[in-house]
Amino acid sequence: xxxxxxxxxxxxxxxxxxxxxxxxxxxxxxxxxxxxxxxxxxxxxxxxxxxxxxxxxxxxxxxxxxxxxxxxxxxxxxxxxxxxxxxxxxxxxxxxxxxxxxxxxxxxxxxxxxxxxxxxxxxxxxxxxxxxxxxxxxxxxxxxxxxxxxxxxxxxxxxxxxxxxxxxxxxxxxxxxxxxxxxxxxxxxxxxxxxxxxxxxxxxxxxxxxxxxxxxxxxxxxxxxxxxxxxxxxxxxxxxxxxxxxxxxxxxxxxxxxxxxxxxxxxxxxxxxxxxxxxxxxxxxxxxxxxxxxxxxxxxxxxxxxxxxxxxxxxxxxxxxxxxxxxxxxxxxxxxxxxxxxxxxxxxxxxxxxxxxxxxxxxxxxxxxxxxxxxxxxxxx
Amino acid sequence: xxxxxxxxxxxxxxxxxxxxxxxxxxxxxxxxxxxxxxxxxxxxxxxxxxxxxxxxxxxxxxxxxxxxxxxxxxxxxxxxxxxxxxxxxxxxxxxxxxxxxxxxxxxxxxxxxxxxxxxxxxxxxxxxxxxxxxxxxxxxxxxxxxxxxxxxxxxxxxxxxxxxxxxxxxxxxxxxxxxxxxxxxxxxxxxxxxxxxxxxxxxxxxxxxxxxxxxxxxxxxxxxxxxxxxxxxxxxxxxxxxxxxxxxxxxxxxxxxxxxxxxxxxxxxxxxxxxxxxxxxxxxxxxxxxxxxxxxxxxxxxxxxxxxxxxxxxxxxxxxxxxxxxxxxxxxxxxxxxxxxxxxxxxxxxxxxxxxxxxxxxxxxxxxxxxxxxxxxxxxxxxxxxxxxxxxxxxx
Ligand SMILES: [Zn+2]
Numbered sequence: 158x159x160x161x162x163x164x165x166x167x168x169x170x171x172x173x174x175x176x177x178x179x180x181x182x183x184x185x186x187x188x189x190x191x192x193x194x195x196x197x198x199x200x201x202x203x204x205x206x207x208x209x210x211x212x213x214x215x216x217x218x219x220x221x222x223x224x225x226x227x228x229x230x231x232x233x234x235x236x237x238x239x240x241x242x243x244x245x246x247x248x249x250x251x252x253x254x255x256x257x258x259x260x261x262x263x264x265x266x267x268x269x270x271x272x273x274x275x276x277x278x279x280x281x282x283x284x285x286x287x288x289x290x291x292x293x294x295x296x297x298x299x300x301x302x303x304x305x306x307x308x309x310x311x312x313x314x315x316x317x318x319x320x321x322x323x324x325x326x327x328x329x330x331x332x333x334x335x336x337x338x339x340x341x342x343x344x345x346x347x348x349x350x351x352x353x354x355x356x357x358x359x360x361x362x363x364x365x366x367x368x369x370x371x372x373x374x375x376x377x378x379x380x381x382x383x384x385x386x387x388x389x390x391x392x393x394x395x396x397x398x399x400x401x402x403x404x405x406x407x408x409x410x411x412x413x414x415x416x417x418x419x420x421x422x423x424x425x426x427x428x429x430x431x432x433x434x435x436x437x438x439x440x441x442x443x444x445x446x447x448x449x450x451x452x453x454x455x456x457x458x459x460x461x462x463x464x465x466x467x468x469x470x471x472x473x474x475x476x477x478x479x480x481x482x483x484x485x486x487x488x489x490x491x492x493x494x495x496x497x498x499x500x501x502x503x504x505x506x507x508x509x510x511x512x513x514x515x516x517x518x519x520x521x522x523x524x525x526x527x528x529x530x531x532x533x534x535x536x537x538x
Numbered sequence: 539x540x541x542x543x544x545x546x547x548x549x550x551x552x553x554x555x556x557x558x559x560x561x562x563x564x565x566x567x568x569x570x571x572x573x574x575x576x577x578x579x580x581x582x583x584x585x586x587x588x589x590x591x592x593x594x595x596x597x598x599x600x601x602x603x604x605x606x607x608x609x610x611x612x613x614x615x616x617x618x619x620x621x622x623x624x625x626x627x628x629x630x631x632x633x634x635x636x637x638x639x640x641x642x643x644x645x646x647x648x649x650x651x652x653x654x655x656x657x658x659x660x661x662x663x664x665x666x667x668x669x670x671x672x673x674x675x676x677x678x679x680x681x682x683x684x685x686x687x688x689x690x691x692x693x694x695x696x697x698x699x700x701x702x703x704x705x706x707x708x709x710x711x712x713x714x715x716x717x718x719x720x721x722x723x724x725x726x727x728x729x730x731x732x733x734x735x736x737x738x739x740x741x742x743x744x745x746x747x748x749x750x751x752x753x754x755x756x757x758x759x760x761x762x763x764x765x766x767x768x769x770x771x772x773x774x775x776x777x778x779x780x781x782x783x784x785x786x787x788x789x790x791x792x793x794x795x796x797x798x799x800x801x802x803x804x805x806x807x808x809x810x811x812x813x814x815x816x817x818x819x820x821x822x823x824x825x826x827x828x829x830x831x832x833x834x835x836x837x838x839x840x841x842x843x844x845x846x847x848x849x850x851x852x853x854x855x856x857x858x859x860x861x862x863x864x865x866x867x868x869x870x871x872x873x874x875x876x877x878x879x880x881x882x883x884x885x886x887x888x889x890x891x892x893x894x895x896x897x898x899x900x901x902x903x904x905x906x907x908x909x910x911x912x913x914x915x916x917x918x919x920x921x922x923x924x925x926x927x928x929x930x931x932x933x934x
Contacts, residue, residue, distance in 0.1 A: 181827050184616055185805045206619045207645065227808065264808065272612055275648050305670055307644030307679070353647075379681050382646035387836045403679035405645040409853040 158222030160194045164256060166392040167199075167234040167243055169374055170212035173362065173390050174203040175232040175399075177210045189266045191274070192245070192252070195221045201444060202274055203228055206400075209274050215393040224252045225266040227527050238306035264278060275398050277385045277528050278374035281316055281347065282340035286369045286388055292334040293360035295408065295527055300328035300353035311350035311402040313409070314384070315499040316373070318343060324409050325353060330488050331409055332495065338371075345438040349374050349384045350402040359397055362524040363388030372398075414511065417504045418478030421449050422520055423499045429493045431456050431468045436486035438466040444483040444534040449474040458486075482508045483534040492529035508533060541589040541596075541603035541610055545582050545591045546718050546741050547710030554705070555586065557792045559593035559602040562652075567764035569652065569677040570703045574694065575687045577707025580740025584625075586707060587685040588613065591621045591654040594683070609650070619648040622721075625658040628837035629844070640674040643682045653682045660686040661693035669693050674918055675701050709739035719748050735874050738856055743849070756790060760850050760876070763880035764857035767925040768889070768897075784915050787846035795842050799835045808892075842907035847908050847918075854925075855901045861886045889928065900924035 174190055182188035191340040193200040199216035200517045202209065234254060237241070247265070256263040293312070301309030308325040315322040319340060324333045363369045366389025374383040379404070387396035436445050439458035443465075449456040454472035458465050474480070483507065493501055498516030502523035505512050542552040560567045573582040573590075592613035593603030604610055612618040623644055624635070637653065647653040657663075663671065675684055675698055684702075691699050712734040718741070719730035725748045737744035746753045763779050771779070806827060815873065860873045864886040873879060886894075904921035908914060 181830055182806075185808050186617055206617070206648070207642075266808065269610065270615045270617050272617045273608060273649050275619075304641035307641055307674075310641070310644075317548055379651070380646070382681075383648065400645040400648055402644050403681055404644065404677075 158192065158194050158218045158252075159220040159245070160199055160218045160225050161242050161244050162199055162216040163236045164235070164240050164243050166214045166240065166340060168232075169390065169392040170199075170201045170214045171228075171232050172234045173212045173395060174210045175228045176203045176362070177204045177205050177208045178203050178357075180229045184270070185270075186225065186266045186270045187272075188228055189225040189271065190231050191268075191271065192216045192226070194223075204274050204341045206272070207352070208359075208397060208399050210395070210397045211274070212390060214392060216231060220335050222247055223268060223291060225268045225271055226252050226263045227266065229261060234263075256370065257379050262453050264329060275383055277387070277396055278337045278372045278383050280341050281345060281371045281373045281375075282321075282338050283368050283370050284321060284336065285340040285365055285482075286364045288336050289369050290360040290364050290495065292321075292336055292527075295466075296323040296325045296332045297353040297357040297496065298325075298491045298495055299327060299330045299332035299529070300325035303327075307402055308350065308357045308404050308406060310353055311337075311406075312353045312356050313406050314351055314371075316340065316345050316347045316350045316371075318345065321371075321462050326409055326412070329479055329485065329532050330492065331412055332528070333409070333530075334527045336526065347375055347381065348406070349373055349381050350406055351384055351399055351405070352402060355399050359386050359399065363395060363399075364388065364390045365395075382474060412511065413513065413528070414504075416506060418507060419437060419449070419474065419480055419505045421454070421474040421476075421503045421505070422517065422523075423454060423470065423472045423498050423503070425493055425496065425499055425516075427470060428454075428501060431470050431488060432486055432493070435466045439486075442485055442487065445486040446481060446483040446536070448481040449476065450479055474497055476505070480505055481536065482512060484512075484531055485534060488531055492531055495526060495529055497526070539605045540601070541592040541605045541614065543713070545589055547585060548582065548707050551586060551705055551707055552614070554588070555590045556593060556602060557592065559596070562594060563602060563859070569683060571682065572675050572684040572698075572702040573686070574699065574704045575685060575700035575707065576689065576690055576704060577692045578689055578709050578739065580742050581707045581869070582741050583687045583707050584656070585741075586705070586900070587658075587687055588621075588623070588658045589686065591656060594652055594654060595620060595650045618650075618686070620650040620653040620872030621697045622653070622655045623658065624656065626662045627834050627841070627842050629662065630664050631657075631659070631662045631667050632664050633670055634665040636663070636670040640670055643674055643684070646679070647681050647904075651681065653679075653684060656685045656687070657680060658687045661688045663694075665695075668698060672698050678813055681745075710741060712739070712744075715739070715744045719745060723749065730792075732877065733878065735858070738874055740852075756786060757853050759786065760853040761857050761875055761878045761881070762924075764854050765878065765885065766859070767882075767922060768858075770884040770888075770927075770928040771926050773926075776922040776926040777919055780918040781915065783850055783922075784847070784918050785852055787914070788843060791839070791843040791846040794846070795835070795839045800833060802835065803828070821932050843914075844908060847914055848905065851901055851905045851908075855898060857882065858885075858894055858897050858901070861889070862891065865889075865891045865894060891931070893928070896927075897925050925927055 179187055191202045199214045202211040238256040241257045246253050250265050252263045252265055286324050296312050309327050313324045319337055320335055321338045321379035322335050369388040370387055372481055373386030375379050381401055383398050385398040432445055435458045436457045444459055446457045452476055454470045457467040492514045496514055500517045503512055503516045503518050511530045511532050515523040517523045545552050575587045578585040592610045595605055595613055596602045596607055597609050598604035598607045613621050621680040624639055626857045643655045688694055715734035719725040720727050730748055733748035734744045736747055772813040856874055860875050860882045863872050900921050904917045
């Protein structure tokens with residue numbers, strides 16, 4: 158293996174692949190970054206058993222081949238090199254880097270012990286990079302964090318014709334985002350459950366270009382196993398695969414109430430600030446109680462008789478009579494933050510039924526592309 | 539060489555596992571989700587579990603578990619993406635580790651049709667950790683196979699045990715062990731036979747005795763101590779012998795810990811690229827990894843010390859078992875420690891079966907005390923006194 162590559166592009170590609178390196182590699186080879194030089198250029202890859210990452214960078218290949226070196230060390234070295242062409246050569250059991258007058262020698266790790274990197278599954282379609290990153294974040298907040306309920310730690314991605322739906326729930330709230338995309342086949346239908354923390358990070362890291370391609374392992378015996386994403390980073394093609402969580406997902410669509418008894422809309426930013434202020438004085442996760450009047454909203458912390466803090470806010474409410482409903486403040490804040498719009502619309506059925514939060518451009522028009530369903534806290538006597 | 543060749547003297551088990559793997563390959567599913575590999579320490583239960591995992595992943599057209607294809611090799615090297623091996627380094631496996639494991643087990647396989655999760659020493663699961671695993675084993679991810687390794691099925695809570703298919707491994711016979719030592723490790727037949735016999739069916743121990751002169755010397759010292767204790771020493775002598783045995787265990791554990799810790803630190807340095815040809819450069823974030831390693835090593839040191847004490851107790855027990863064999867059968871064929879035959883003979887002549895049984899019991903009591911965190915020296919002293927009691931009085 159022998160090639161020449163620009164320092165900037167090299168450092169950027171290595172840094173991108175190094176993000177997913179395990180902090181505590183269970184065996185030494187997993188701390189490695191694999192350099193593959195062939196006719197397609199230079200591919201820099203890492204794999205931690207859950208996520209694989211490959212960055213392709215233009216390079217002048219003098220001799221094809223592969224080398225496995227410590228990822229952290231390579232990332233440190235490439236970052237510190239002067240902005241000049243870097244010559245890289247495999248020499249026996251070492252990889253030698255030369256850049257200007259600097260020379261580094263890295264020992265190689267045993268490549269025969271390195272796990273097989275999963276191949277990118279078949280292409281499913283293309284989605285706008287920015288909206289995908291936004292959608293991933295809007296939904297990932299509602300995913301569970303309890304590892305003993307693994308299914309709930311995922312974001313469900315459903316591909317159905319021209320619509321991609323992302324959904325996540327931890328049983329206390331449910332976030333659903335729909336967006337349009339260009340499917341590879343117009344009649345596509347498939348689903349995948351992606352670990353939430355991975356999805357958010359992957360989506361963010363692929364915003365260097367306009368589009369993100371999605372790949373999915375259809376036609377596997379037993380169901381899909383792997384999802385892949387490809388897009389542009391700051392210096393070349395980036396692709397990554399993530400193992401899916403295996404198992405049946407919650408039938409979440411039936412959680413949305415079929416009727417609405419009352420609606421309200423509130424300016425989002427003042428609402429967020431008021432919830433923060435009111436819940437600040439109460440102990441952690443004491444519910445925040447909302448009482449909707451025709452033109453106003455009363456926020457109180459504490460579910461008992463005596464609230465510890467209260468605040469009035471302008472709001473519009475169309476219910477028959479006043480409605481009092483209580484929420485976990487951090488879950489409410491997550492939803493208010495995620496609607497991503499100036500006005501938040503709230504739909505209610507009753508104080509004991511879930512409420513639905515949606516964004517809206519103006520007071521009359523809630524948008525349906527993002528819905529955040531939030532279970533109320535029962536008001537005790 | 540087939541991956542099952544590593545599993546010594548368990549023909550019935552390897553046949554079963556190979557046929558299950560063959561059927562699984564043909565049918566695509568119908569594989570039991572949870573397996574319990576039960577067998578005495580050193581019988582090769584984790585090796586059998588790993589061989590089974592390799593056979594399930596093997597891609598060779600010539601048969602399952604070829605040992606040569608990339609899948610087999612990476613499973614055996616511990617780097618296959620669809621095989622997770624958990625080996626408790628400390629005395630127990632706790633809730634935090636169990637949660638991490640359950641999260642991993644929930645994932646779909648990467649390159650294979652299944653993901654295999656191997657828990658070595660599953661008897662070390664804490665109650666909380668067992669509960670966490672129970673949930674995952676009750677409702678396993680559709681393509682995850684659990685292999686739990688334990689000395690006996692009863693070392694696992696019934697709720698988990700009842701959900702597993704049991705694979706029972708027996709103590710491999712000394713001939714099978716000697717065969718492997720000769721053929722695979724290239725040990726002289728005479729040495730191999732003696733080591734296999736002395737190790738009482740513990741494969742790792744036999745290999746150690748066959749390849750490590752120091753280990754042989756340590757064993758011999760313990761057997762000599764047993765002979766001395768059986769020879770009615772004074773109280774002061776008994777206490778001195780007890781102290782020497784504990785010191786020997788401490789020294790052995792210390793050496794082992796030092797060598798292994800250094801090797802691990804070197805491997806971690808290599809993986810993180812510390813000091814690798816770049817003048818002591820430490821990449822960011824590596825300090826945390828080294829702190830983690832040190833914490834793990836510390837918790838393991840306690841376990842290593844306990845294992846060394848346990849080996850000594852095993853050798854002491856082996857001596858008195860041989861004494862009992864002579865007293866019961868009168869034939870020397872079944873004696874394991876042939877190299878100290880005259881001392882065994884002497885002790886058998888000087889004591890009764892009841893004495894010997896009482897002595898074996900004292901050793902088991904000491905083992906239980908150590909397991910329950912007793913001070914090793916006090917436990918060994920109590921045992922030494924019981925062993926040196928020549929049984930003039932009636933025994934209980
Ligand atoms: Zn194979």
